[in-house]
Amino acid sequence: MNFVKTLAVAATAAVGLTGAAFADGHEKTKVGFIYVGPVGDFGWSYEHDQGRKAVVEAFGDKVETTYVESVPEGPDAERVIRQMAQSGHDLIFTTSFGYMNPTIKVAKQFPDVKFEHATGYQRADNVSTYSGRFYEGRTVIGHIAGKMTETNKIGYIASFPIPEVVRGINAAYLAAKKANPDVEFKIVWVSTWFDPGKEADAANALIEQGVDVIMQHTDSPAAMTIAEEKGIYAFGQASDMKEFGPNARLSSIIDNWGPYYVSRVQAVMDGTWESTDTWDGIAPGLTEIGEFSDKIPADVQAEATAIKDAIVAGELHSFTGPINKQDGTPWLAEGETADDGTLLGMNFYVEGIEGELPN
Amino acid sequence: MLRLEPRRRPSKLMLGLTPVLAVIATMIAGGILFAILGKNPVEAIRIIFIDPFLDPFSRTELLVKGAPLVLIAIGLSLGFRANIWNIGAEGQFVIGALAGGATGLAFYPMEGIWILPVMAIAGAAGGFAWAMIPAFLKIRFNANEILVSLMLVYVAILLLSALVSGPLRDPDGFNFPESRLFHDSATLPIIISGSRAHAGVLVALASVVIAYVLLNRHVLGYQIKLTGQAPKAAAFAGVNANRIIAICLGTSGALAGLAGMFEAAGPVGQLVPALPVGYGFTAIIVAFLGRLNPIGILLAGGVMALTYIGGETAQLTLSLPAAAISVFQGMLLFFLLAMDILITYRVRIRRTEVA
Numbered sequence: 001m002n003f004v005k006t007l008a009v010a011a012t013a014a015v016g017l018t019g020a021a022f023a024d025g026h027e028k029t030k031v032g033f034i035y036v037g038p039v040g041d042f043g044w045s046y047e048h049d050q051g052r053k054a055v056v057e058a059f060g061d062k063v064e065t066t067y068v069e070s071v072p073e074g075p076d077a078e079r080v081i082r083q084m085a086q087s088g089h090d091l092i093f094t095t096s097f098g099y100m101n102p103t104i105k106v107a108k109q110f111p112d113v114k115f116e117h118a119t120g121y122q123r124a125d126n127v128s129t130y131s132g133r134f135y136e137g138r139t140v141i142g143h144i145a146g147k148m149t150e151t152n153k154i155g156y157i158a159s160f161p162i163p164e165v166v167r168g169i170n171a172a173y174l175a176a177k178k179a180n181p182d183v184e185f186k187i188v189w190v191s192t193w194f195d196p197g198k199e200a201d202a203a204n205a206l207i208e209q210g211v212d213v214i215m216q217h218t219d220s221p222a223a224m225t226i227a228e229e230k231g232i233y234a235f236g237q238a239s240d241m242k243e244f245g246p247n248a249r250l251s252s253i254i255d256n257w258g259p260y261y262v263s264r265v266q267a268v269m270d271g272t273w274e275s276t277d278t279w280d281g282i283a284p285g286l287t288e289i290g291e292f293s294d295k296i297p298a299d300v301q302a303e304a305t306a307i308k309d310a311i312v313a314g315e316l317h318s319f320t321g322p323i324n325k326q327d328g329t330p331w332l333a334e335g336e337t338a339d340d341g342t343l344l345g346m347n348f349y350v351e352g353i354e355g356e357l358p359n
Numbered sequence: 360m361l362r363l364e365p366r367r368r369p370s371k372l373m374l375g376l377t378p379v380l381a382v383i384a385t386m387i388a389g390g391i392l393f394a395i396l397g398k399n400p401v402e403a404i405r406i407i408f409i410d411p412f413l414d415p416f417s418r419t420e421l422l423v424k425g426a427p428l429v430l431i432a433i434g435l436s437l438g439f440r441a442n443i444w445n446i447g448a449e450g451q452f453v454i455g456a457l458a459g460g461a462t463g464l465a466f467y468p469m470e471g472i473w474i475l476p477v478m479a480i481a482g483a484a485g486g487f488a489w490a491m492i493p494a495f496l497k498i499r500f501n502a503n504e505i506l507v508s509l510m511l512v513y514v515a516i517l518l519l520s521a522l523v524s525g526p527l528r529d530p531d532g533f534n535f536p537e538s539r540l541f542h543d544s545a546t547l548p549i550i551i552s553g554s555r556a557h558a559g560v561l562v563a564l565a566s567v568v569i570a571y572v573l574l575n576r577h578v579l580g581y582q583i584k585l586t587g588q589a590p591k592a593a594a595f596a597g598v599n600a601n602r603i604i605a606i607c608l609g610t611s612g613a614l615a616g617l618a619g620m621f622e623a624a625g626p627v628g629q630l631v632p633a634l635p636v637g638y639g640f641t642a643i644i645v646a647f648l649g650r651l652n653p654i655g656i657l658l659a660g661g662v663m664a665l666t667y668i669g670g671e672t673a674q675l676t677l678s679l680p681a682a683a684i685s686v687f688q689g690m691l692l693f694f695l696l697a698m699d700i701l702i703t704y705r706v707r708i709r710r711t712e713v714a
Contacts, residue, residue, distance in 0.1 A: 038681060068674045070681040074633040075626040078555070079420050080671055086416060087675065097535065098633055121533060160632075161524060162535050191520050191632070347534040358524060 029091070029269050031055060031261075032084040033067040034077070036096035037194040043219030043238040044193065045069060047255040048095045048118075050239075054258030055265050063265060073098020078105060085110040091268045093261065094118065096193075097162070103127060114273050116264060119164060121344065123275050130260060131164075133281030135171035135343070137253035138215075139318040140282075140289050140308050141235045142175030144250055145183075145213045147300045148233055152182045155206030157199055157216040157223055158189050161358050163346040165217045170350045171318040172215055175307075177352055186211055189358050196222035207232060213250075224248060233295070240290045251304075252290030259285055279340070283312045319343070324351035363704040373702050378648050378655070381695040382662060388694070389687040398677050406676060407669030407687075417668055419554035423626055425664035426563040427452070427618040429657055431642035433566045434611030436651040440574075441586040443607045447493065447508025448615040449639025450515035451486035455616025456623040457519055458485025460538065460630040463545030464527060470544045478545060479620055486616015487609050489515065494608040498601045504608065512639070520632040527630055538630035547625040559621030563660075566614060570653040583607065615639060644692045666691070 033052050037045035052065050066089070071080050077099050084092050085106050091114045094103045100120035107115045107127045115127045123129055145154050154176055158165050169187060176183045186209050188202040199218050203226035206214060214234040216223050221241045227234035227248035234245055236252025260278065267273040280286035289308055292301045310316035321332030326349040332338060349357055386408070390400030411417040431448045438445045445451075459482030466474050492511060496502035520536060529539040547557035574580035585593040586603045594600065618638065623630055645663050649655030670684035 032675075066675050066678065068671060068681070072633050072636045074631060074636050075423075075622055076636060076667075076671075078626065079423075079668070080675075082416065083671060083675060086414075098537075098631060101540065101629065160536055163533055166534075191517070345533045 028062060028064040029059070029265060030064045030066070030089045031265055031268075032089040032092045033065065034071050034080055034084070034092070034094045034096075034099060035067060035069045036071060036073060036098070037219055038069050039067070041194050041219045042221050042241060042244070044255070045095070045219065047239050048093070048257055051257030051261040055261050058262045059265060059269075062269070071099075078102035081106045081115075082109070085113045089113060091116065091265060091273075097164075114268055123277060125275055128264075128274075128276045128278070130276075130278040130280075132255055132286045133279055134164075134253055134255070134287055135167045135318050136281040136311050137287050137289055138168045138171035139175045139311065139316075140304050141215065141251055141253060142172035143179045143307055144292075144296060144300060144304050145172065145215060145233075145235070146176030146179030147303075148250060148296065149176075149180065149183060149213045151210045151212045152180065153184050153186055153209065153211045155203070155209070155211035155214040156185055156187045157202045157206070157214065157218055158187055159193050159218050160191060161189065161347075163344055166349070166357065167343055167346045168217050169353065170346065173353050174318070174323065174350060179303075185353055187353075187355055190218060192218065194219040196220040199223050200226050203227065203234075221245075236290055242290070247295070249290075250293045250296055254288040254290050256285055256288045281311065282308060283314070325349070326351055326353055360709045362707045362709050363700070364707050366703060366705050369702045373698075374650065377698040377702060378650065378659065378695060381648070381691060381698055384694040384698075385687065385690045388690050392683060392686060393679065396679065396683060398679060403673055403677055403679065406673045408665060410672055411665055411668045416554065417672070419551050419556040420668050421661060421664045422551075422556040422560045423554075424667050425660040426557075426560040427622055427638045428642050428645045428663055429660035430559070430563040430566055430618040430621075431611070431615045431638060432645040432649065432656045432660060433563075433570045433653060434614030435642055436646045436649070436653070436656060437570070437573075437583055438607035438611050439587075439646055440651050441583045441603050441607050442590070443604055444505045445490060445493070445508050445608055445611045446505050446643065447490070447510075447512045447639070448611060448642055449635055449637065450508070450512035451489045451612040451615035452619035452622070452639045453512075453515040453519050453635050454489040454619070455482040455486035456619030456630065456634055457515075457522060458482055458616065459620030460541070460623040461522070461527060463541050463624060464538055464630075466545070467539070468542055470542070472544070474544045475547065475624070478624060479617060482620025483613040483617045486619065487613040489616070490608045490612020491605070494605050497604055497608075504604075508608075516635055519630070519634065523630050523632055529629075536632055540629045541624055545624060546628055547621060555626045557621065557625035559618070559625055562617065562621070564657075567653045567657050574653065579606070615642075644688075648691070648695055662691075663688070 035045035035048055039045055039049040055063060056065055068080050071077055073096055081094060081102055093116045095118045097119045100117055100122055103115050103117045104122050107124050111126055117127060117129050119131045120129050156169055173185050186206055188206060190198045190202050192198055199220050199222040203214055203223040207230050212232045214223050214227050216237045221244035224234045224241045224245040228245040233250050234248045236249055238255050240252045240254055242249050317337040319338035321336040322334045323332040325331050386404050390404055393403040394400045411421060435445055435448055459478040462478045462481040493504040493507035496507050497504045523538055524536040527538045529537060547559060550556050550558060582598045586598055641663060645656055645659045649659035666688050673679045674681060
């Protein structure tokens with residue numbers, strides 16, 4: 001009982017302090033970030049940290065940012081989130097799916113702190129969710145992959161069979177198949193977001209199966225490095241990864257969190273922050289396509305650019321019918337586009353992809 | 360040339376003192392590391408070792424983090440005393456969490472105070488069964504238990520991720536690989552309100568007392584110690600070596616399994632692929648830092664928990680990289696082992712002999 005009281009007093013004191021400070025207009029807005037990998041993963045967490053730096057650059061002295069890296073999505077996450085909430089942060093970004101339940105739990109105990117959870121589906125009055133429509137990027141690079149492969153075999157290093165990843169595979173496959181009807185996908189599941197060793201093993205296994213273009217949905221540039229060594233092509237994932245494969249890299253899907261983070265911090269400063277659900281693609285700039293390598297022929301570059309422009313203009317949806325599911329049952333009719341609900345819960349391959357979705 | 364010569368009689372005083380010296384040496388070397396990284400070393404060490412005690416929530420988190428370490432290390436220490444090396448506690452932890460968690464999920468949404476005890480028994484039985492694999496292979500084929508138990512860790516982790524992606528997956532969870540949240544009857548009661556300190560902490564404390572009595576007052580404890588120190592003498596005295604192998608591996612497996620079940624039904628509240636965070640491996644350090652002595656293990660578990668929680672605070676307040684904290688924890692084991700060598704051996708400088 002005593003302990004609860006102390007905690008309650010400490011919490012109110014912390015909140016009271018920031019509140020007063022805000023009215024005063026001098027105190028800094030404190031923003032925290034929790035990363036699942038090291039900031040040096042050169043992929044997912046790295047880009048979130050770039051977003052944090054964008055916040056620092058945008059607000060300078062008016063903001064104080066902190067981060068904790070390599071926080072496993074297990075029992076420790078709740079403590080770290082809570083420590084942040086307790087130490088006077090105004091806004092906390094929890095940047096991996098596995099932080100969903102702990103974020104919701106802590107948010108209940110700290111109603112005055114704002115939380116933003118990336119890639120999840122649970123919200124509360126003080127918890128927003130946000131993510132990128134990275135599958136739009138897959139449509140662009142899928143086209144390039146389909147055009148560039150000579151063996152007609154494209155490798156895909158996948159992490160977990162969650163909708164986000166399945167959606168990316170499907171979008172990439174549909175685009176590649178359209179560009180090159182003979183194309184075949186080889187998919188390896190590595191059951192991790194960040195494990196350079198496993199990712200490299202997967203890349204080598206794919207190359208042995210005759211793959212000459214690799215895509216990935218994992219966070220490290222290990223596969224890019226292998227592609228460079230073996231003289232095949234790959235795409236940067238989450239960040240550009242050019243320095244890891246100057247010859248291998250064809251293009252990349254870059255997560256550009258900065259503008260979103262800046263706008264959310266601004267909203268907290270202005271007192272206009274509300275719980276929202278953001279899912280932005282290429283058009284708003286959250287998903288970016290990295291510069292094309294000059295290894296890509298000019299006509300293919302032009303096609304890829306046209307696809308990207310059509311997506312930005314809202315003329316092209318990555319999932320436009322007719323599309324059947326893997327087992328042959330119709331999913332989308334001619335001209336029909338997928339609704340967000342189906343995309344968010346996607347648990348099936350589209351027709352033509354071989355192999356079973358791990359279950 | 361440097362040469363190591365065995366000492367005739369290692370100093371008892373030093374054996375007790377070195378864990379403390381190792382902690383101090385780690386503070387100094389860690390301080391230098393932090394200084395190189397451009398942080399104030401004194402402040403960093405203060406944040407890691409003192410600050411967690413000042414904040415009421417962090418104090419309870421020490422219990423949350425320390426309890427599984429102590430519980431597992433107590434089990435491991437029995438085997439280590441008998442020269443039986445269970446390196447796979449992490450796997451037994453995972454299987455315990457799986458067995459206990461799956462039991463809880465099977466009874467969903469039933470309610471009743473009997474659910475948790477059944478889950479605990481299932482968890483301990485799961486860990487026990489997993490540890491019996493290396494035990495059986497060692498007894499029957501003399502297979503090396505270090506390798507077998509270690510390899511089974513990876514099997515266990517893959518089994519967990521397969522099951523939470525399949526049969527145990529949350530039906531309303533958009534196919535994300537995790538189970539549903541356990542309902543209240545399958546969640547451990549909290550012993551300090553407002554915190555995450557759960558009933559498992561009390562079990563960990565009880566295990567310390569039981570292990571102490573076992574080792575000091577019970578014939579089985581004597582047999583375990585004898586098997587480790589003088590296997591031949593133990594055999595002459597009628598100690599059945601196979602029985603000791605089965606008991607030591609089985610007990611450590613059951614305790615690790617129990618710790619896993621507590622973790623799933625306590626702070627996490629569901630089965631997730633990221634449930635194993637290395638308690639099974641860290642507990643090996645805890646066992647040695649505690650000199651395989653139950654009281655020592657209790658203290659060592661506290662120190663390790665402190666470095667984790669303080670380490671997170673240091674990341675938060677000083678922006679220390681996570682890797683620096685891992686190096687810091689690694690130093691602790693390094694200094695301890697290095698000092699152990701100096702206790703059991705003396706360093707001799709051999710001069711080139713004159714012809």
